[in-house]
Amino acid sequence: MAETIPTKSKILKQSSDCFKDSRTQICKELVSEIEKFQLVAFDQNKFKCQSSLLGLQTEIIEAYFFNNFSNEIISLMTPYVIKNC
Template identity: 85%
Template sequence: MAEPISTKSKILKQSNNCLKDSRTQLCKELVSEIEKLQLVVFDQNKFKCQSSLLGLQTEIIEAYFFNNSSNKRISLMIPFVIKNC
Protein backbone atom coordinates (compact mmCIF):
# COMPACT_ATOMS: atom_id res chain seq x y z
CA MET A 1 0.00 0.00 0.00
CA ALA A 2 1.39 3.38 -1.01
CA GLU A 3 1.98 6.08 1.57
CA PRO A 4 -0.05 9.27 1.11
CA ILE A 5 1.80 12.32 -0.16
CA SER A 6 1.67 15.45 1.97
CA THR A 7 -0.36 18.38 0.72
CA LYS A 8 1.31 21.53 -0.55
CA SER A 9 0.12 23.56 2.45
CA LYS A 10 1.47 20.98 4.90
CA ILE A 11 4.83 20.93 3.11
CA LEU A 12 5.01 24.75 3.14
CA LYS A 13 4.24 24.90 6.87
CA GLN A 14 6.77 22.20 7.68
CA SER A 15 9.36 23.92 5.48
CA ASN A 16 9.01 27.13 7.47
CA ASN A 17 9.46 25.17 10.69
CA CYS A 18 12.52 23.38 9.32
CA LEU A 19 14.17 26.61 8.27
CA LYS A 20 13.76 27.84 11.86
CA ASP A 21 15.05 24.62 13.44
CA SER A 22 16.71 22.46 10.81
CA ARG A 23 18.09 19.74 13.07
CA THR A 24 14.87 17.82 13.56
CA GLN A 25 13.74 14.43 12.31
CA LEU A 26 10.83 16.23 10.67
CA CYS A 27 13.26 18.00 8.32
CA LYS A 28 14.80 14.71 7.22
CA GLU A 29 11.35 13.31 6.52
CA LEU A 30 10.30 16.47 4.71
CA VAL A 31 13.11 16.09 2.18
CA SER A 32 11.66 12.68 1.28
CA GLU A 33 8.10 14.04 1.13
CA ILE A 34 9.16 16.78 -1.27
CA GLU A 35 10.91 14.17 -3.40
CA LYS A 36 7.68 12.17 -3.67
CA LEU A 37 5.72 15.27 -4.62
CA GLN A 38 8.33 16.14 -7.27
CA LEU A 39 7.73 12.77 -8.92
CA VAL A 40 3.98 13.32 -8.94
CA VAL A 41 4.21 16.76 -10.56
CA PHE A 42 6.80 15.46 -13.03
CA ASP A 43 4.28 12.85 -14.21
CA GLN A 44 1.80 15.71 -14.68
CA ASN A 45 4.35 17.68 -16.77
CA LYS A 46 4.35 20.52 -14.21
CA PHE A 47 8.02 21.31 -14.60
CA LYS A 48 7.92 24.79 -13.03
CA CYS A 49 6.37 23.26 -9.93
CA GLN A 50 8.94 20.48 -9.90
CA SER A 51 11.80 22.98 -10.19
CA SER A 52 10.35 25.09 -7.38
CA LEU A 53 10.04 22.03 -5.15
CA LEU A 54 13.62 21.08 -5.94
CA GLY A 55 14.74 24.56 -4.89
CA LEU A 56 12.81 24.31 -1.64
CA GLN A 57 14.29 20.88 -0.98
CA THR A 58 17.76 22.33 -1.55
CA GLU A 59 17.12 25.10 0.98
CA ILE A 60 16.08 22.57 3.60
CA ILE A 61 19.14 20.40 2.95
CA GLU A 62 21.41 23.46 3.17
CA ALA A 63 19.77 24.50 6.44
CA TYR A 64 20.25 21.00 7.82
CA PHE A 65 23.88 20.51 6.83
CA PHE A 66 25.13 24.09 7.03
CA ASN A 67 23.22 25.16 10.10
CA ASN A 68 24.59 28.49 11.22
CA SER A 69 22.23 28.70 14.24
CA SER A 70 20.30 31.56 12.72
CA ASN A 71 16.57 31.71 13.37
CA LYS A 72 16.24 34.41 10.73
CA ARG A 73 16.67 32.10 7.75
CA ILE A 74 14.08 32.99 5.10
CA SER A 75 13.03 30.74 2.27
CA LEU A 76 13.44 32.24 -1.18
CA MET A 77 11.62 29.31 -2.78
CA ILE A 78 8.33 29.21 -0.86
CA PRO A 79 6.78 32.02 -2.94
CA PHE A 80 7.75 30.11 -6.12
CA VAL A 81 6.20 26.90 -4.79
CA ILE A 82 3.01 28.82 -4.01
CA LYS A 83 2.99 30.43 -7.47
CA ASN A 84 3.99 27.42 -9.56
CA CYS A 85 2.25 24.61 -7.71
Protein backbone atom coordinates in the same frame (compact mmCIF):
# COMPACT_ATOMS: atom_id res chain seq x y z
CA MET B 1 -0.18 -0.34 0.35
CA ALA B 2 -0.40 3.06 -1.34
CA GLU B 3 1.95 5.83 -0.36
CA THR B 4 0.51 9.05 0.97
CA ILE B 5 1.46 12.05 -1.13
CA PRO B 6 1.93 15.19 0.96
CA THR B 7 -0.11 18.27 0.17
CA LYS B 8 1.39 21.61 -0.78
CA SER B 9 0.13 23.20 2.44
CA LYS B 10 1.68 20.45 4.56
CA ILE B 11 5.04 20.86 2.80
CA LEU B 12 4.95 24.64 3.21
CA LYS B 13 4.03 24.39 6.90
CA GLN B 14 6.75 21.84 7.61
CA SER B 15 9.36 23.79 5.65
CA SER B 16 8.51 26.90 7.65
CA ASP B 17 8.98 24.92 10.87
CA CYS B 18 12.19 23.49 9.50
CA PHE B 19 13.66 26.92 8.81
CA LYS B 20 12.96 27.87 12.44
CA ASP B 21 14.84 24.81 13.72
CA SER B 22 16.62 22.96 10.95
CA ARG B 23 18.01 20.20 13.16
CA THR B 24 14.69 18.44 13.73
CA GLN B 25 13.67 15.04 12.44
CA ILE B 26 10.92 16.79 10.47
CA CYS B 27 13.57 18.39 8.24
CA LYS B 28 15.11 15.04 7.41
CA GLU B 29 11.72 13.54 6.60
CA LEU B 30 10.63 16.60 4.65
CA VAL B 31 13.33 16.05 2.04
CA SER B 32 11.73 12.67 1.23
CA GLU B 33 8.22 14.12 1.31
CA ILE B 34 9.17 16.79 -1.21
CA GLU B 35 10.68 14.09 -3.41
CA LYS B 36 7.30 12.32 -3.53
CA PHE B 37 5.55 15.57 -4.41
CA GLN B 38 8.14 16.24 -7.14
CA LEU B 39 7.42 12.89 -8.77
CA VAL B 40 3.70 13.67 -8.87
CA ALA B 41 4.44 17.08 -10.42
CA PHE B 42 6.69 15.40 -12.99
CA ASP B 43 4.01 12.85 -13.90
CA GLN B 44 1.58 15.74 -14.44
CA ASN B 45 4.12 17.66 -16.60
CA LYS B 46 4.20 20.49 -14.05
CA PHE B 47 7.86 21.26 -14.54
CA LYS B 48 7.76 24.73 -12.96
CA CYS B 49 6.31 23.15 -9.83
CA GLN B 50 8.92 20.43 -9.87
CA SER B 51 11.73 22.98 -10.24
CA SER B 52 10.33 25.07 -7.40
CA LEU B 53 10.16 21.99 -5.18
CA LEU B 54 13.76 21.13 -6.06
CA GLY B 55 14.79 24.63 -4.99
CA LEU B 56 12.89 24.34 -1.71
CA GLN B 57 14.43 20.94 -1.10
CA THR B 58 17.89 22.42 -1.67
CA GLU B 59 17.20 25.19 0.84
CA ILE B 60 16.12 22.65 3.44
CA ILE B 61 19.24 20.57 2.91
CA GLU B 62 21.41 23.69 3.19
CA ALA B 63 19.58 24.75 6.35
CA TYR B 64 20.11 21.32 7.85
CA PHE B 65 23.81 21.04 7.08
CA PHE B 66 24.84 24.70 7.27
CA ASN B 67 22.66 25.85 10.15
CA ASN B 68 25.50 27.83 11.70
CA PHE B 69 25.60 30.39 8.85
CA SER B 70 22.40 32.12 9.86
CA ASN B 71 20.06 32.13 12.82
CA GLU B 72 17.15 33.19 10.65
CA ILE B 73 16.94 31.34 7.38
CA ILE B 74 14.41 32.75 4.95
CA SER B 75 13.15 30.60 2.13
CA LEU B 76 13.43 32.24 -1.26
CA MET B 77 11.61 29.34 -2.95
CA THR B 78 8.40 29.32 -0.90
CA PRO B 79 6.65 31.95 -3.07
CA TYR B 80 7.53 29.96 -6.18
CA VAL B 81 6.12 26.77 -4.69
CA ILE B 82 2.93 28.67 -3.82
CA LYS B 83 2.72 30.13 -7.33
CA ASN B 84 3.74 27.10 -9.41
CA CYS B 85 2.25 24.16 -7.53
